[in-house]
Amino acid sequence: MPAADRRKLIIGIDIGGTKCAVTIAEMNGTILHRRSEPTRGEERSPEDVLECLAAHARSLMTEANASRSDMIGVGVSCGGPLDTESGTIFAPPNLPKWKAVPVKSIFEKALAIPVRVENDANATAVAEWKFGAGIGAKNLVFMTMGTGIGGGIIADGRLLHGTNDLAGELGHQTIVMNGPRCGCGKRGCLEAMASGPSIARLARESMTYGRQKRVLQLAGGKPDSITAAHVIEAAKEGDAFAKAILIEAGTYMGVGIANVIMILNPEVVILGTIAVHAGDLILNPIRDAVNEYTWKRSSDVCKIVPAALGDQAQDLAAIALWLQD
Amino acid sequence: MPAADRRKLIIGIDIGGTKCAVTIAEMNGTILHRRSEPTRGEERSPEDVLECLAAHARSLMTEANASRSDMIGVGVSCGGPLDTESGTIFAPPNLPKWKAVPVKSIFEKALAIPVRVENDANATAVAEWKFGAGIGAKNLVFMTMGTGIGGGIIADGRLLHGTNDLAGELGHQTIVMNGPRCGCGKRGCLEAMASGPSIARLARESMTYGRQKRVLQLAGGKPDSITAAHVIEAAKEGDAFAKAILIEAGTYMGVGIANVIMILNPEVVILGTIAVHAGDLILNPIRDAVNEYTWKRSSDVCKIVPAALGDQAQDLAAIALWLQD
Numbered sequence: 001m002p003a004a005d006r007r008k009l010i011i012g013i014d015i016g017g018t019k020c021a022v023t024i025a026e027m028n029g030t031i032l033h034r035r036s037e038p039t040r041g042e043e044r045s046p047e048d049v050l051e052c053l054a055a056h057a058r059s060l061m062t063e064a065n066a067s068r069s070d071m072i073g074v075g076v077s078c079g080g081p082l083d084t085e086s087g088t089i090f091a092p093p094n095l096p097k098w099k100a101v102p103v104k105s106i107f108e109k110a111l112a113i114p115v116r117v118e119n120d121a122n123a124t125a126v127a128e129w130k131f132g133a134g135i136g137a138k139n140l141v142f143m144t145m146g147t148g149i150g151g152g153i154i155a156d157g158r159l160l161h162g163t164n165d166l167a168g169e170l171g172h173q174t175i176v177m178n179g180p181r182c183g184c185g186k187r188g189c190l191e192a193m194a195s196g197p198s199i200a201r202l203a204r205e206s207m208t209y210g211r212q213k214r215v216l217q218l219a220g221g222k223p224d225s226i227t228a229a230h231v232i233e234a235a236k237e238g239d240a241f242a243k244a245i246l247i248e249a250g251t252y253m254g255v256g257i258a259n260v261i262m263i264l265n266p267e268v269v270i271l272g273t274i275a276v277h278a279g280d281l282i283l284n285p286i287r288d289a290v291n292e293y294t295w296k297r298s299s300d301v302c303k304i305v306p307a308a309l310g311d312q313a314q315d316l317a318a319i320a321l322w323l324q325d
Numbered sequence: 326m327p328a329a330d331r332r333k334l335i336i337g338i339d340i341g342g343t344k345c346a347v348t349i350a351e352m353n354g355t356i357l358h359r360r361s362e363p364t365r366g367e368e369r370s371p372e373d374v375l376e377c378l379a380a381h382a383r384s385l386m387t388e389a390n391a392s393r394s395d396m397i398g399v400g401v402s403c404g405g406p407l408d409t410e411s412g413t414i415f416a417p418p419n420l421p422k423w424k425a426v427p428v429k430s431i432f433e434k435a436l437a438i439p440v441r442v443e444n445d446a447n448a449t450a451v452a453e454w455k456f457g458a459g460i461g462a463k464n465l466v467f468m469t470m471g472t473g474i475g476g477g478i479i480a481d482g483r484l485l486h487g488t489n490d491l492a493g494e495l496g497h498q499t500i501v502m503n504g505p506r507c508g509c510g511k512r513g514c515l516e517a518m519a520s521g522p523s524i525a526r527l528a529r530e531s532m533t534y535g536r537q538k539r540v541l542q543l544a545g546g547k548p549d550s551i552t553a554a555h556v557i558e559a560a561k562e563g564d565a566f567a568k569a570i571l572i573e574a575g576t577y578m579g580v581g582i583a584n585v586i587m588i589l590n591p592e593v594v595i596l597g598t599i600a601v602h603a604g605d606l607i608l609n610p611i612r613d614a615v616n617e618y619t620w621k622r623s624s625d626v627c628k629i630v631p632a633a634l635g636d637q638a639q640d641l642a643a644i645a646l647w648l649q650d
Binding site: 081138139151153155156158160161162163164165166167168169170172173174175176177184186255258259260262263264265266267292293294295297298301302 | 406463464476478480481483485486488489490491492493494495497499500502509511580583584585587588589590591592619620622623626627
């Protein structure tokens with residue numbers, strides 16, 4: 001078969017704290033087949049987990065009737081810190097038993113296909129760039145907004161890694177000097193002001209005068225059970241207290257995005273999870289703060305949009321690693 | 326003469342608010358000849374200024390016995406905002422009469438040599454990378470620390486421009502929400518907390534209990550005459566008040582640098598003017614704040630150093646624009 005007619009397929013492996021997924025996909029992002037399983041990172045060794053994932057990859061190739069020569073590569077998306085060059089995962093917070101696991105070499109040995117390893121926020125940035133809300137952009141910033149605030153930067157058409165794969169830690173810029181303690185140990189990080197747990201904290205801390213009634217009700221009457229999801233749900237019902245909390249968190253988020261805009265001058269900033277779920281209830285205060293804390297010349301060229309890939313983001317993130325060149 | 330033996334020369338043109346300089350240099354940065362003159366931007370039209378600079382360039386080529394075929398290009402360094410693609414200078418604060426001046430096309434018509442135009446902070450970043458404190462780095466950040474705080478970013482071996490040439494405005498990230506008004510119109514920018522005028526303001530605002538005696542003396546007894554230079558001079562003499570002001574400004578500067586490190590993960594941050602003049606009196610508080618507000622894994626790989634090019638920086642900045650590929 002002439003080379004141009006060869007099938008070109010990619011295997012994507014998403015390694016998460018609770019579950020893992022393996023897919024086989026075409027270069028346009030069409031996923032042909034998919035397997036997933038619970039990670040069980042506490043019970044199993046990293047080697048056992050990776051061996052299972054490699055076995056899934058082999059089954060998917062059989063299912064797709066694909067030979068090794070049909071494969072462009074294997075993309076692995078997982079939590080950092082990691083080293084993209086050697087493909088080593090150091091010690092992701094969601095996989096505490098994983099210490100310096102040489103994922104790339106393990107998979108390359110098991111599958112004899114080239115492997116790229118990338119942290120999940122960077123990989124999702126590439127996926128949104130290739131398939132989602134950032135198609136065609138040269139300068140793009142993606143920010144997760146969930147349990148944490150991570151990020152990935154496409155600058156001048158290339159994913160930035162920095163010196164030791166720590167570029168794009170956008171949630172750990174300081175927004176409030178000497179502010180609340182962040183999960184990372186520093187104080188006043190953007191993540192400590194606008195992530196899911198921070199939105200829940202803002203709601204808990206502001207529980208006075210009974211104004212939080214609806215949020216508390218949604219949390220089953222237990223302040224400690226309040227989550228960002230309860231705040232968003234109450235805000236969608238029109239609850240003034242919940243809406244005010246989203247304005248507060250959105251303002252902090254907007255300042256963080258404004259800083260990123262002043263530093264990187266992107267044409268689009270794409271926001272994950274909470275921005276997708278809360279929509280304009282948080283996007284409007286974010287955009288207001290961005291307008292206040294950037295130059296007009298910078299914000300005029302930059303859209304702030306929710307992520308477009310939804311549930312497919314993780315699968316496409318791993319696939320997209322072979323589509324960035 | 327075989328192509329390899331051809332001389333390769335660059336013309337550098339630095340356009341400043343008070344003076345302009347034209348140089349002719351070899352590719353290793355050796356400046357062969359130089360002319361400078363006051364800009365007189367208030368009296369002369371932009372076209373008149375550029376015509377004079379082009380005439381200087383022609384004289385320098387004659388002096389160096391260089392023909393057009395010896396020339397690689399003309400580099401122009403000046404204040405932004407500007408458009409590097411068309412080579413248009415929009416409205417630099419230091420040249421208020423210049424409105425959308427097509428510098429690139431004017432010089433290309435006058436000299437028949439390709440022209441690159443770049444804002445001065447970006448150009449100086451490239452100069453420090455090629456000739457100064459950042460030689461060999463792949464990821465580097467340069468920050469001016471003078472009347473303003475500007476910046477230039479080399480990421481993965483390339484100067485970042487962003488969507489409309491506004492990447493690297495590192496002095497206009499927000500450090501203190503609702504903080505003091507910045508010269509740019511926003512509030513709480515890094516530039517409003519740690520630039521030369523901000524250091525002078527911190528000193529003036531803190532003039533109580535006679536503690537500021539030495540700084541005030543150096544300023545001729547007039548609070549309004551206090552500059553950052555007086556604060557640095559007093560601090561060098563050991564004056565406790567002046568040293569405390571530099572610690573305060575250095576702490577803000579360190580937070581701004583910490584944010585840049587978390588976002589870009591550079592291996593070196595190079596600081597201009599005030600860091601060069603004040604040395605460890607401001608570099609130590611900067612480094613302390615960087616250590617407090619970054620992750621160890623990020624700051625461990627990143628040096629914070631003063632700029633190395635001194636008085637030559639502006640000349641080499643314009644030259645270096647043809648050496649970045």
